[in-house]
Amino acid sequence: MHRVVITGAGTINALAEGVGATQAAMAAGRSGIGALQFSDVERLSVQIGAQIHGFAPEDRFELGKLALYDAFTQYALVAGAEAMAQAGLENAPDPARWGCIIGSAGGGHGTANDAYRAVYAQGKNRVHPLTVPKLMANAAPAHLAIRYHLQGPGFAVATACASSNHAIGLAFQMVRSGMVEGMLAGGAEAMLNFGGLKAWEGLRVMSPDGCRPFSADRNGMVQGEGAGVFVLETLEGALARGATPLAEIAGFAMNCDASDIVMPDQDSAARAIAGALSDAGMAPEEVGYINAHGTGTAANDRIETAAIRQVFGAVADHVAVSATKAMHGHCIGATGAVEMVACLMALRAGVIAPTINYSTPDPACDLDVVPNVARHVQVGAVLSNAFAFGGFNAVLALRAI
Amino acid sequence: MHDQVFAIIAQEAHRAPEELRAEMTLEELGLDSLGLVEVIFAIEERFDITVPFNANETAQEQFDITSVGAIVRAVEKLVAGDTPSAAVA
Known part of the structure; x- marks a missing residue:
């Protein structure tokens, strides 16, 4: 059994891009919840959410690759890059012994939403040819694996709101057992679109005016989006290559x-x-x-x-x-x-x-x-x-x- | 309208409409939270209205669900346009 540490962390969410900025916002008690902005939002009964604004994917990724990146994959790649940089890794040190598990409930939900809109609402007879590899829920771990040469275990986990914890937990177990040396693990979600929110609306569990956990006046959840990705590795491996453990997963x-x-x-x-x-x-x-x-x-x-x-x-x-x-x-x-x-x-x-x-x-x-x-x-x-x-x-x- | 609401609730509860009485609660009929949202969806579709219901509010001030009869009265009010903020559930 190996001790497992986190040596890199990355995130993008409605509060901020980056772990430092997100923690500063959290420490300040800032809220990232506001008016949702996307087409047809006026037809929703709940019009607030914690949406990422000002993120310009065309400035962040090569255009040729962007055709394959749904927003949830983009967020995973942004968070993954931050985590790998903090861990001091250009690529997996030993590709066959490093892998990637990313949790996502909806996968490329926005891509599916856009494709349905095209064929159903706009009457088009074809959708973008890369729709399937873009919307598949394992696209995020796949693109992280391609980017960082993670040739060991890789897959997506879909357990709704527990997906990220399952992904991190499974990666932890793999590293602890010695099955792998290290893993990228976390979660990515981008469901803030008309179809996604319309589906949630039907359950009647969302708040129209804010998220107030544990307060007696709470009246529901508020949807958000983003990603968090972490580098997990054995303690001895991290110390051997001079990386700084941020915390131990116990x-x-x-x-x-x-x-x-x-x-x-x-x-x-x-x-x-x-x-x-x-x-x-x-x-x-x-x-x-x-x-x-x-x-x-x-x-x-x-x-x-x-x-x-x-x-x-x-x-x-x-x-x-x-x-x-x-x-x-x-x-x-x-x-x-x-x-x-x-x-x-x-x-x-x-x-x-x-x-x-x-x-x-x-x-x-x-x-x-x-x-x-x-x-x-x-x-x-x-x-x-x-x-x-x-x-x-x-x-x-x-x-x- | 009374009969239509009874029919909707009866269908979700897997009962015959004539088995329902106004004073019955949804709990008595074996309808859980998901059964309730299906009833509300069916009512919205049938009467082309928006029902102001949030599962997190214990006191449903805008849409009384305490009994089958209360739901009928709430639907009648909504159809008559008596609830001002129907769109803001």
Whole structure:
């Protein structure tokens, strides 16, 4: 068994491009949520989201390659480049022993949306010839693999809102077991288009006016987009090549409610949290921060609170728990990866990102939710929760190094 | 309208419309949260209205779902145009 460390981190999301700028925005409690901008948005009942603005792909990628890059692939490549640069890697040191796993719920959703619009709404009889390789959900890990010569294991994970945590968790297990030397892992999502939001609208779980996790006046989730990508490798490999470990991934657990397709299950979520602690050999007392799934829906925040209390008991009153989705939105398949940026900030800078938009205590969400203002405190270990539609839970445990 | 709303709810609950009574709750009929959003979708399609419903609001002030009869009255109000902010669910 090898110790597994993160040596590079990258992100792009509605708050900012780059880990440093994103952490600065999180520390300041800034929100990236605003009016959505895309065609037909006026036909939606929910018109807000955490959308990336000002990103000009034609300035970032060669035009020939851009024809193959849906926005979710672009975001993954931007985040991957930042992570690899921080890790001090031009390419995989040993291509056959390095791989890539990227989580995404919708894959090339915008590409599918555009193609459907062309054939259904505009009556066209052909779509762009590269539509399939552009929209496939494994396009993001494929293009990262091509760019960095990652010839080991590679695939996409689709577990809705837990996709990123599954991707990072599986990569962690591969590195820990010695199956590979290193992995690029994270998530990417770009579902903010008319078709995507129209589908979400039907479920009646989105807020028309803002994301307020754990607050009694919360009324739903707000969609976001973006990517987070991390370089994972063995501790000995990182030290041997002079890389700086940012944090240690110490444990991971995943399970399934195997019950309702959308309603979370307290006992099952608690089992995932307890499983991650157990896998990491981590006592609840060691955990200084939990990045909650914290979607801002009535059901999630209440059930997640109960699950944390179930595992932590009286210790739960002394753990800071925040939901950063109020800032970067719910990035669905990318959300765990963007939230990992907040976890790294807690472990490395001792800054716990706040739960912004918090106004009214809810007795059913009575944790220390770090309301509205970031907190400076030394943190030795963190958990990152993800509880997805389908009942799939994935919890990561990290330690400072 | 009463009969049409009863028929929609009955279909989602896999019951015969005549088995439904106005005082019945959706819970009694075995309709969960997804069944409810399917009922609302069917009502919107049938009457060409927008139902202001958010699953996160415990008190559904704009669209009462406490019973089958309450839903009928809420639909009647919506069709009559009595709910001003119907488009902002």
